[in-house]
Amino acid sequence: MIEIxxxxxxxxxxxxxxxxxxxxxxVASLVLFVTEWVSVDVVAVLVVLALILTGILETEPALxxxxxxxxxxxxxxxxxxxxxxxxxxxxxVANRIERWSSGDETRFLVFTLAIVLVSSxxxxxxxxxxxxxxxxxxxxxxxxVNPSHMLIPLSYAAILGGTCSLIGTSTNILVAxxxxxxxxxxxxxxxxxxxxxxxxxxxxxxxxxxFARKLIPERSTITSLTSQGGGGRLREYATELEVRAxxxxxxxxxxxxxxxxxxxxRVLQVIRGExxxxxPLENTILExxxxxxxxxxxxxxxxxxxxxxxxxxxxxxxxxxxxxxxRETELAEVLVQSNSIYAGQKLGEVQFRRRFGVHVLAxxxxxxxxxxxxSEHPLRVGDVLLVQGVSDGLERVGSEEGLVLLSGIExxxxxxxxxxxxxxxxxxxxxxLALQWLQMATVALIGAVAMILSGCLPAGKVYEAVHWRIxxxxxxxxxxxVAMGETHAADWVAHHIVTALDFxxxxxxxxxxxxxxxxxxEVVSNNxxxxxxxxxxxxxSRELTIDEVTVSPYPFIFAVAYGASCSFLTPIGYQTxxxxxxxxxxxxxDFFKAGFPLVLIVWTLGGIxxxxxWPLIP
Numbered sequence: 001m002i003e004i005x006x007x008x009x010x011x012x013x014x015x016x017x018x019x020x021x022x023x024x025x026x027v028a029s030l031v032l033f034v035t036e037w038v039s040v041d042v043v044a045v046l047v048v049l050a051l052i053l054t055g056i057l058e059t060e061p062a063l064x065x066x067x068x069x070x071x072x073x074x075x076x077x078x079x080x081x082x083x084x085x086x087x088x089x090x091x092x093v094a095n096r097i098e099r100w101s102s103g104d105e106t107r108f109l110v111f112t113l114a115i116v117l118v119s120s121x122x123x124x125x126x127x128x129x130x131x132x133x134x135x136x137x138x139x140x141x142x143x144x145v146n147p148s149h150m151l152i153p154l155s156y157a158a159i160l161g162g163t164c165s166l167i168g169t170s171t172n173i174l175v176a177x178x179x180x181x182x183x184x185x186x187x188x189x190x191x192x193x194x195x196x197x198x199x200x201x202x203x204x205x206x207x208x209x210x211f212a213r214k215l216i217p218e219r220s221t222i223t224s225l226t227s228q229g230g231g232g233r234l235r236e237y238a239t240e241l242e243v244r245a246x247x248x249x250x251x252x253x254x255x256x257x258x259x260x261x262x263x264x265x266r267v268l269q270v271i272r273g274e275x276x277x278x279x280p281l282e283n284t285i286l287e288x289x290x291x292x293x294x295x296x297x298x299x300x301x302x303x304x305x306x307x308x309x310x311x312x313x314x315x316x317x318x319x320x321x322x323x324x325x326x327r328e329t330e331l332a333e334v335l336v337q338s339n340s341i342y343a344g345q346k347l348g349e350v351q352f353r354r355r356f357g358v359h360v361l362a363x364x365x366x367x368x369x370x371x372x373x374x375s376e377h378p379l380r381v382g383d384v385l386l387v388q389g390v391s392d393g394l395e396r397v398g399s400e401e402g403l404v405l406l407s408g409i410e411x412x413x414x415x416x417x418x419x420x421x422x423x424x425x426x427x428x429x430x431x432x433l434a435l436q437w438l439q440m441a442t443v444a445l446i447g448a449v450a451m452i453l454s455g456c457l458p459a460g461k462v463y464e465a466v467h468w469r470i471x472x473x474x475x476x477x478x479x480x481x482v483a484m485g486e487t488h489a490a491d492w493v494a495h496h497i498v499t500a501l502d503f504x505x506x507x508x509x510x511x512x513x514x515x516x517x518x519x520x521x522e523v524v525s526n527n528x529x530x531x532x533x534x535x536x537x538x539x540x541s542r543e544l545t546i547d548e549v550t551v552s553p554y555p556f557i558f559a560v561a562y563g564a565s566c567s568f569l570t571p572i573g574y575q576t577x578x579x580x581x582x583x584x585x586x587x588x589x590d591f592f593k594a595g596f597p598l599v600l601i602v603w604t605l606g607g608i609x610x611x612x613x614w615p616l617i618p
Contacts, residue, residue: 013495018487021054025480026489026532033524039344040525041469044476056483064482065475069441070177074170074474075466076444080429081124082465083451085131087422090119098139105145110209112136112150113157117201120161121168122430126467129158129576130337130404133583137406148219151584152594153208155576156568160204163565164197166190166433166440171526173440174474175561178481178534180439185553190433193561196606196613200562203601215593219585237362237386238268239301240313240374243290247309255282259292264300268293271373291373298331298386301362314359314388316375317348331361332394333406334385335582340402341464344378356396358389364582382571384582401464406583422456470527477531484535494539506544506616510555511607513537517563518599522573529564546617554614559606566602568595 013019025047032043048065051057065071084090093115101108112132119128132154140147162169166176166188176188243249254260259267260282270277270284271291277284294304336343342350352360363374364384384406387397398405429447432438438446451457457465484490501512513533520529537560541553567573571581571591580586 013488013492015492018056019489019492021056022480022483022487022489023493025050026484029477029480029528030520030524033528039469040528041472041476044473047476048479051479051483056487057479061482062479065478066472068177068475068478069180069439070170070174070478071471071474073173073177073441073444075471076441076448077167077170077173078124078466079448079457079462080426080444080451081127082461083448083457084123084422084426085127086461087419087456090115090123090128090131097135098142101139101143103143105143105149106209108139108143108145109150109153109213113153113205113208116154117157117161117164117205120158121164121197122426125158125162125169126337126575126579129155129579130335133335133404133579134398134406137583146218148584148586149213149216151580152216152577152586152591153212155574155580156204156208156212156595156598157201158576159566159568159574160197160201163200163562164194165430166193167429167444168193168197169526169565170470170474171530171565172561174478174527174530175534175557175564176440178478178531179557182538187436189436190430193558196558196562196609199609200566200602200605203605204598207598207601211597212594215597216590217587217593219587219590237298237301237364238293238295238374239362239386240316241292241294241304242311242316243286243288243292244309244311245288249286249309250288252286253282254284254286257286259294259304262300262304265294265296265304268295291375293374298362301386302331302388313347313361313375314353317360318351318353330391330394331386331388332358332397333364333583334387334397335404335406335579336379336381336383336385337402337404337579340379340381342379342402343381346378347375350379352385352387352397356389356400357393358387358397360385360387362386364585381575382578382582401461404579404583418454418456421454422451425450425454425456470525473525474527474531477528481531481535484532490535490539491542493536494543497536497540498543506546506551506555507611509540509544510559510610510616511603513540513556514559514563514606514610515603517560518566518603521564521567522570524573526564526567526574530560533560533564549617551616552614552618554618555611555616558610558614562602562606562610566599568598568602 029043029047032038033040038046048062052059052062097108097111097115100111116128116132119125133151136150136154137147139145140150159169162172166172167190172188172193176192179185180187249257254267254270259265267279267281269279270281270286271293272287292310294301296304347360347363352358362385363377364386387394389397394405397403425447428450429443432443432446433440448462452459452462484493497512498509501509504512513536517529517533520533534557537556538553541551541556544551567577569592571577571586571588577591581591
């Protein structure tokens with residue numbers, strides 16, 4: 001039978017001011033994560049400041065998260081992953097996929113997903129997916145395959161692979177680091193996650209190979225349109241045109257201009273200073289420096305940018321006229337990654353023409369809501385820029401950290417002679433973690449330093465390899481997790497969960513933790529979910545007994561780890577989903593259609609097998 005310890009042995013925590021404050025901060029941070037009013041790292045810093053200013057935590061414990069072993073370990077493993085990728089150790093295998101697949105779409109998918117899954121078990125899966133996106137786009141074009149059938153499975157395979165080892169995902173590292181600091185709990189080993197992770201991955205691969213493609217609608221990218229002769233539904237890019245001072249359009253009624261009856265484009269709005277003029281625009285008299293935000297296909301936008309009397313987006317950004325012609329340049333798409341230094345910067349501040357010699361023609365952003373000129377909008381993670389330039393300029397863009405060239409250039413491998421060294425360093429890191437002679441953070445630092453000293457990764461690229469936003473997020477959420485423990489907010493939440501669901505028993509409670517963690521990670525960062533849910537999971541295990549024996553905390557801990565890692569329903573819950581969201585031209589609902597069956601598979605197998613691998617009675 002199930003007993004509630006807090007009722008039998010002690011009174012439940014009282015809902016006092018400190019608990020209310022911490023729960024209020026928790027709710028506020030979740031709202032900010034979902035709405036994206038401010039970036040996740042800023043939210044994390046605000047949480048830390050709030051904990052200090054309200055007196056919930058002293059300054060030292062509030063800031064301790066920035067030196068937490070999880071933060072150090074995750075940051076160091078970013079460097080290890082980048083060193084391996086930059087030497088081309090993985091790319092050599094990836095570039096042979098086309099030959100192995102022999103022109104068969106299913107074989108192509110099998111080899112790609114298998115390589116990505118195995119790689120993601122030991123490398124940060126975000127750069128792995130970023131490296132494979134242009135490879136998949138290029139091979140898809142040559143095989144005549146629509147890449148939209150490949151990119152969502154690519155992301156899902158990377159997520160599944162991350163569940164197979166301690167270092168496969170930052171979520172596992174974070175969970176293991178929290179457990180290591182809890183008294184009476186054994187540290188989690190390198191391959192503690194492998195058995196169940198392998199089962200979930202195998203089942204997931206079967207689904208992705210044979211069923212997922214049927215649920216993913218065909219979407220179009222520049223690459224897929226080129227390979228299919230322009231067929232399919234075209235995505236709409238947005239661009240900005242400005243009425244030139246002294247030009248022929250000044251003083252004209254919009255309905256009398258060529259733009260009013262141009263086919264293939266839509267004028268979204270006219271921005272005049274602080275005023276936004278919405279359609280219908282037929283009777284709007286155009287004035288100098290009016291900004292026209294228009295949307296349309298690639299071909300139509302390229303054609304309309306030559307309209308006399310209007311300055312195009314590239315000229316607005318660079319204050320000079322463009323003289324490149326289509327004959328001497330090519331079009332390409334550039335994806336903004338989560339670690340890009342340009343995320344948050346306005347297009348004009350990035351200065352693509354001066355830095356790379358390419359012209360920015362338009363931008364694709366899912367759910368774009370404009371309240372100011374397009375040229376003044378900050379770039380966001382997942383934005384896809386339509387650029388035009390010569391091959392040298394596109395190569396420079398493709399080699400820039402945080403930017404992924406989706407078409408035009410496919411092979412960006414460098415330092416191939418260092419590949420065996422990088423692979424040896426990774427194997428050494430895995431071996432040391434398996435032996436558990438040293439803490440994970442120490443081993444990760446050894447691997448990072450070895451990558452630098454061996455020349456696998458230039459010292460100047462180290463800071464670019466680290467996803468600082470993720471580290472700040474982890475640090476802030478760790479502080480909130482500590483506050484939940486010290487104020488007994490986690491105990492209060494756990495008590496009320498047990499009280500409300502005491503009829504389902506401890507096994508059912510494991511399933512609840514798994515599903516709750518999985519649902520939260522669809523709208524909130526997986527690392528934030530792990531940092532917040534582990535204290536609750538530990539409190540839950542203390543609340544429950546079976547025949548007067550306290551249940552083990554490990555089933556609940558691993559329920560959080562697997563649940564927080566498996567984000568398949570939305571493009572915003574996990575970084576790899578965000579990457580393929582823009583690259584594949586998907587709609588938000590595509591992830592739900594393809595991901596819901598996979599979610600059911602993970603929930604079912606996880607709910608059944610977690611108590612088998614980690615019994616409730618220790």
